Amino acid sequence: MYTRMTEIAVGCFVAVGLAALVMLAMKVSNLGAFSDTDGYTVSARFENIGGLKVRSPVRLGGVRIGRVNAISYDQDRYEAVIEMTIGNSYDRLPVDTAANIFTSGLLGEQYIGLEPGAEEDYLASGDVIELTQSAIIIEQLIGHFLLNESQAE
Amino acid sequence: MSSNVLLTIKGLHFSYGRRAIADGIDIEVERGKITTIMGPSGTGKTTLLRMIGGQVAPHRGDIVFDGESIPALGKAQLLETRKSMGLLFQASALFTGLSVYDNVAFPIREHTKLSERMVRHLVLSKLEAVGLRGAAELMPAELSGGMARRVALARAVALDPRLMMYDEPFVGQDPITMGVITRLIKLLNDSLGLTSIIVSHDVHEVMAISDYVYLISAGKVIASGTPQQLQQSDSPWAQQFLRAEPDGPVSFQYPALDYKKDLFGLAKS
Amino acid sequence: MFEPIRLIGEAALRALARLGQATLFIVQVIAGIPPLLRRFSLVITQLYEVGVLSIAIIAVSALAVGMVLGLQMFYTLRDFGSEQILGQVVALSLVRELGPVLTGLLFAGRAGSALTAEIGLMKATEQLSSMEMMAVDPIKRVVAPRFLAGILSMPLLAAMFSAVGIIGGYLVGVGMLGVDSGAFWSLMQANVDFYDDILNGMIKSLVFGIIITWIAVFEGYDAKPTAEGVSRATMRTVVHSAFAVLAFDFILTALMFGGS
Numbered sequence: 189m190y191t192r193m194t195e196i197a198v199g200c201f202v203a204v205g206l207a208a209l210v211m212l213a214m215k216v217s218n219l220g221a222f223s224d225t226d227g228y229t230v231s232a233r234f235e236n237i238g239g240l241k242v243r244s245p246v247r248l249g250g251v252r253i254g255r256v257n258a259i260s261y262d263q264d265r266y267e268a269v270i271e272m273t274i275g276n277s278y279d280r281l282p283v284d285t286a287a288n289i290f291t292s293g294l295l296g297e298q299y300i301g302l303e304p305g306a307e308e309d310y311l312a313s314g315d316v317i318e319l320t321q322s323a324i325i326i327e328q329l330i331g332h333f334l335l336n337e338s339q340a341e
Numbered sequence: 342m343s344s345n346v347l348l349t350i351k352g353l354h355f356s357y358g359r360r361a362i363a364d365g366i367d368i369e370v371e372r373g374k375i376t377t378i379m380g381p382s383g384t385g386k387t388t389l390l391r392m393i394g395g396q397v398a399p400h401r402g403d404i405v406f407d408g409e410s411i412p413a414l415g416k417a418q419l420l421e422t423r424k425s426m427g428l429l430f431q432a433s434a435l436f437t438g439l440s441v442y443d444n445v446a447f448p449i450r451e452h453t454k455l456s457e458r459m460v461r462h463l464v465l466s467k468l469e470a471v472g473l474r475g476a477a478e479l480m481p482a483e484l485s486g487g488m489a490r491r492v493a494l495a496r497a498v499a500l501d502p503r504l505m506m507y508d509e510p511f512v513g514q515d516p517i518t519m520g521v522i523t524r525l526i527k528l529l530n531d532s533l534g535l536t537s538i539i540v541s542h543d544v545h546e547v548m549a550i551s552d553y554v555y556l557i558s559a560g561k562v563i564a565s566g567t568p569q570q571l572q573q574s575d576s577p578w579a580q581q582f583l584r585a586e587p588d589g590p591v592s593f594q595y596p597a598l599d600y601k602k603d604l605f606g607l608a609k610s
Numbered sequence: 611m612f613e614p615i616r617l618i619g620e621a622a623l624r625a626l627a628r629l630g631q632a633t634l635f636i637v638q639v640i641a642g643i644p645p646l647l648r649r650f651s652l653v654i655t656q657l658y659e660v661g662v663l664s665i666a667i668i669a670v671s672a673l674a675v676g677m678v679l680g681l682q683m684f685y686t687l688r689d690f691g692s693e694q695i696l697g698q699v700v701a702l703s704l705v706r707e708l709g710p711v712l713t714g715l716l717f718a719g720r721a722g723s724a725l726t727a728e729i730g731l732m733k734a735t736e737q738l739s740s741m742e743m744m745a746v747d748p749i750k751r752v753v754a755p756r757f758l759a760g761i762l763s764m765p766l767l768a769a770m771f772s773a774v775g776i777i778g779g780y781l782v783g784v785g786m787l788g789v790d791s792g793a794f795w796s797l798m799q800a801n802v803d804f805y806d807d808i809l810n811g812m813i814k815s816l817v818f819g820i821i822i823t824w825i826a827v828f829e830g831y832d833a834k835p836t837a838e839g840v841s842r843a844t845m846r847t848v849v850h851s852a853f854a855v856l857a858f859d860f861i862l863t864a865l866m867f868g869g870s
Contacts, residue, residue: 198657201665205766208773209812215795216701216776217804243803252800394743423745434740437731448744451751493740500744 227254227273228313232287237268238298238323240289245299246272253278256300272300274311282307286319298323347372347504347536348393353402355388356560362388363399364560370504375530375537377547379582380557386540387431390506393538394428395419406504424452427497427505431512433489435481435496441468442477445496452500467495470532471525487518491525498529505535511543519546526550544583548572556582632828635749639827642747642754652751656759660721660823664767667720668713672771675708676700676778683779684787693787697794698801700779701772705802705811706867709772711859714818717764718851722826725756726847729830730840738831753827760826764819765812772811810866817858822851 237259246254254274262269274281284305291298302317311317348370355363362385370376378386391397393404395411404411409422435444445464449455455463468474471491481489490510498505507526511519527550530537541547547554548568556564556571556579564571564579571579580586597603646653679700687693729752732738738748776798783789802808826847833843 194655194658197662198654201657201662201763202766204665205769208766208769209808211773212705212769212776212808213804216705216773216798217802217808218799243806245800396739396742420745420747423743426743428740428743430736430740430743432736434736436737437735448746451744451746496744 227275228279228311229257229271229273230311230313230315230317231269231271232300232317232320233262233265233267233269234287234289234320234322235267236322236325237270238289238291238325240270240298240300240323244297246274246302247299248278248281248302248304253302270300279310281311283309283311283315284319285311285317286321287317288321289323291324345371347407348538349403349405350393351403351405353389353392353404354400355385355392355397356400357385357388361560363392363402366402366557366560366562368555368562370536370538371553372536373530373534374552375526375539375550377539377541377551377554378557379540379542379544379547379554381542381582384557384559386557387508390428390508390538390540393504393506394423394426424500425503427500427502429490429494429497429505429507429510431509433481433486433493435484435489435493437481439481440477441473441479441481441484441492444481444492445499448496448499463499467499468492470498470529471495472521487514487521490514490518490522494522494525494529498533498535501533503536505529505537507537507539507541509541510539511541511546519543522546523550544585548583558582631832632824635828635831636757636824638749639753639757642750643758645750646754646758652755653758653762656755657763660725660756660759661763661766664717664720664763665770667716668767668771669774671712671716672709672774673778675712676704676775676780677782679703679708679775680779680782680787684783684789693783693789694793695797695801696779696783696789697776697798700783701776701798701802702807704772704775704779705807707859707863709775710768710811710814710818711855713764713768713771713815714822714855714859715852717760717767717819718822718826718848718855721760721763722822722847722851723844725760725823725826726830726833726844727840729753729756729827730833730835730843733831733833734835734837734840736835749831753831757823757827760823761816761819764822765815768815768818769812772808806867810862813866814859814862817862818855821854821858825851825854 240256240259242256242259244256245252246256254272256270257273258271260269260271261267270287281302282305284307286303286305288301288303289298290301305319346369348368350366350368353363353366355361366389368376368378378389380386388397392399393406393411395414398412406422407425409418411419411422414422435441436447439447442464445467446460449460449463453460465474465477468477471494473488473491473495476484476488476492481492484492510522510526514522523546526537526539529535539547539551548571551568554565554568554571555562558578564574564576566574571583574580680696683696683699684693687696687699729738732748732752738752741748741751780791780794784791784794829843829847829850830840833839
C-alpha cells in the first residue's frame with residue numbers, strides 16, 4: 189500500500205497546495221507589493237475621520253505609499269489620532285506635508301491623501317503631520333448647502 | 342501452582358447485564374498442551390478469550406498468565422504481555438488493505454527492527470507452515486474463508502507466541518479445510534512448542550487433538566478431563582453435548598411460559 | 611406532563627457524555643502523534659488517501675464556484691458601473707468564506723465519510739481488535755496517522771480551492787465578460803490583505819480540518835460493529851461535520867473580521 193507512486197503523489201499534493209498559497213500571497217494579496225513592517229510611522233490629528241479604517245491606504249499624488257495602522261481618540265484635545273506607516277522608499281516627505289481625508293469616487297473607500305510641502309527637512313519616524321483637513325461628511329455638506337440656500341433667500 | 346501451568350483462571354465472574362457469562366470458572370492450562378473449552382453457542386467463550394487477552398476485564402476473579410495477573414496489568418505491561426499471546430479470530434480479521442505477505446509481516450515490523458530480508462525470511466517460513474507461501478502477493482479479498490483463516494493463523498504465530506488461542510477455528514469451514522486446520526493446530530503446537538487454547542463446539546475435531554477439555558455451560562465448568570475421560574463421563578450434560586442430542590439437561594426450548602397458557606393469553610387479548 | 615422535560619434532559623446528558631467521550635478519545639489520539647514523526651510513511655499513505663484523492667473534487671468545485679461567482683458578481687457590479695472591482699469581490703469572498711467553508715463541506719463528504727467507514731469497518735471485522743491482541747495500539751497505529759493527515763490536508767486543499775476559484779473568476783470576468791485584466795488583479799491586490807484575509811482564511815480551514823477529522827475518526831472508532839452501525843456513523847460524520855463547519859465559521863468570522 190505504500191509505494192513510490194504514493195510518495196510522489198503526496199509530494200505533488202503538498203507542492204501544489206503550497207503553490208496555491210504562494211499565489212494567494214503574491215498575486216492575490218498585497219504581500220508581494222507592499223509590506224507593512226517595512227516602513228516608518230508618522231501620526232496626524234483630525235477633527236473627524238469619517239469612514240477611515242485601519243488598513244485604509246495612504247496615497248501621495250494618487251500613488252499608494254502606505255497605510256493606516258492605528259486609530260485612536262485623544263480625549264484631551266477632542267481629536268482623532270491616526271497612525272500611518274509609510275514605505276521606506278518614500279523618505280523625502282517635507283515636514284510641512286498636509287494630510288487630507290478623501291473619498292475615492294462618490295461612494296468609494298476613504299483614504300489619506302498627502303500633499304507635499306516646501307520645507308527642506310523631511311518627516312521621520314514618530315513625527316506628527318500638523319496640517320490636516322478632516323473628512324468631508326456628505327450629510328454636513330448637504331446641511332450647509334441647504335442652510336446657505338435659505339439664508340440667500 | 343505448579344510451574345507446568347502456563348495459565349490459571351481462578352473464580353472468574355463476568356456478566357453482560359443480568360446474563361452471566363462466567364459464574365465462578367476455574368481453568369488451568371498446562372504448558373505445551375492443547376486445552377479446549379467447549380460449550381454451546383452464546384455462552385461467552387469468546388469473551389473468555391478476550392479476558393485472557395486483557396481486552397475485557399473480569400468483574401471478579403483472577404487470570405494469571407505465566408505468573409502475571411492479567412487484570413492487574415497497566416496498559417504498557419499489557420501490550421508487552423500480549424506479544425507472547427496469539428489469538429486467531431473467528432472472522433480471521435485480516436487487514437483488508439494489506440496483502441497476505443504484509444499481513445503476516447505486520448506484527449514483525451511493528452515489534453522488531455529486523456531488516457526487510459529477515460522479515461521476508463520469517464514471513465515466508467510462516468506462510469510455508471500453513472501451506473500458503475504461493476499466495477503471498479494476494480489480497481485478503483481474493484482468499485477463500487479457509488485460506489484467510491490459515492493466513493490469520495500464520496500472522497498470529499509470526500512472533501512465536503507462547504500461548505496461542507483459537508476462537509471457533511472450525512466454524513463455517515468445509516470438511517477438508519476443517520481437517521487442514523485441525524492438523525495445523527496440532528502441528529504448530531508441537532513444532533513451535535506452543536501452548537494452545539481452543540474455544541469450539543465442534544466435538545469431533547476437538548476431541549481428536551485436545552489434551553484436556555473443559556465443558557462450560559451457564560457460566561460454570563460442568564465437566565473436565567481428557568477426551569477419553571469425558572467420553573466415559575456419566576454427567577448427563579456432557580453426554581448430551583458430546584453426542585449432539587437435541588434435548589436433555591440443555592432444553593431445546595428457550596425458557597418460556599407454558600405453551601398452552603401462552604396461546605390462551607394471546608387468544609384472550 | 612414532565613415527560614418532555616425529562617426527555618430533553620436525557621438527550622442533553624447523552625450529548626454531553628458523547629462530547630466527553632470524544633474529548634478523551636482525541637486526547638489519546640494526540641498523544642499518538644509524536645511517535646508518528648519517526649514513522650512518517652504511515653502519515654504519507656494517509657495523506658494520499660485523504661488529501662490527494664480529494665484534489666479532483668476540490669478543483670472542479672472551485673473552478674465552478676469561481677466562474678459562477680464571477681458571472682453573478684459581474685452583472686450586479688455592472689449596474690453600479692464598478693465591474694473592475696470584480697477581482698477584489700471574487701477573491702475576498704473565496705479567501706475569507708467560500709474557500710474554507712466549501713472545502714470543509716466537500717472534505718467532510720469525500721474524506722471524512724471515507725475515514726469513518728474505513729475505521730468503522732476495521733472495527734466491525736475485528737481488525738482493530740486483532741491489532742490490540744498483537745500488542746499494537748490501534749489508536750496510535752490506525753487513528754493517529756489519519757487524524758494528522760486530515761489536519762495537514764485541509765489548509766492545503768482550501769488554498770487550492772481559493773486559488774482555483776480566483777482563476778475561475780478571472781476566466782469568466784476577464785476572458786468572457788471583458789473586465790480589464792490589470793484592474794482585476796491590481797484592485798484585488800490593493801484590497802486583499804495577506805494577514806487579515808488570507809492567513810485568517812487558512813486558520814479557518816485548519817480549524818475545520820481538526821473538527822472534521824476529529825468527528826470522522828471518533829465516529830468510526832465508536833461505530834457499532836455492524837453494517838447498519840457503520841452506515842449510521844458515516845451519515846453522522848457528514849451531518850455533524852457540516853453543522854460544525856457552519857457553526858464554527860460563524861464564530862470564527864465574528865472573531866476575525868468582526869472588529870474595526
